[in-house]
Amino acid sequence: NVIAQQTIGSMSFRPEFGVYYGGLTGSNAKIGVVGGLGLDYQITEKIGASASLFYMNLKFAYDDVEYFVVYSPTGGSSSGIQGTVRYIDSNDHGRLNYVGVPILMNYYIIPNLALKAGIQPAMLVYADRHVMRDDHSMKYDGNITETMNEFEMSIPIGLSYEFSNGLFFDARYNLYITQANRNPDFRPDQDRIYRNGLQVTFGVKFPLKK
Secondary structure (H helix, E strand, C coil), X not given: CCCCCCCCCCEEEEEEXXXXXXXXCCCECEEEEEEEEEEEEECCCCEEEEEEEEEEEEEEEECXXXXXEEECCCCCXXXXXXXXXXXXXXXXXXXXXXXXXXXXXXXXXXXXXXXXXXXXXXXXXXXXXXXXXXXXXXXXXXXXXXXXXXXXXXXXXXXXXXXXXXXXXXXXXXXXXXXXXXXXXXXXXXXXXXXXXXXXXXXXXXXXXX
């Protein structure tokens, strides 16, 4: 059996899967995948609460960037060599894998259509990145988990619609309030890097308590 009615005191279980469209500060938006399981509880006719456990596989890609590095004399000697070296980082792309726990309040504007908002703490599981310099050396080529913040917090805001057969559609934008990067040299043109994006999922609700 499935459920799509807002009955006070009812509880439901829902698997859901979908896509995440977004990236990092200054990057191009890319499509990643999300999926998870959740529980919903109907507090009043208009208000419900939900908690979920999500796995998020997110992607990012940057345009080429040109920058200059100034090399100064060492040891305070005036005889040292000082100069500027020009670099171009290209083909900059990577993946971020998180486990998130969105906790939301749902306000039903009309039956089956809910406005959603809450908090979403998340932990970084794994991250990789690949960046090539114009001299064909690799600036990054693999695991960058230690250069990223392990914990992040966001504020999800969105809408969901539940059909009469229990299927539902959920769309939310995540406003991130913590930095994604720990290393300030993540990008030569950006010191603070944040995630951003739109998440769209589909799923079905199964009643646990009516």
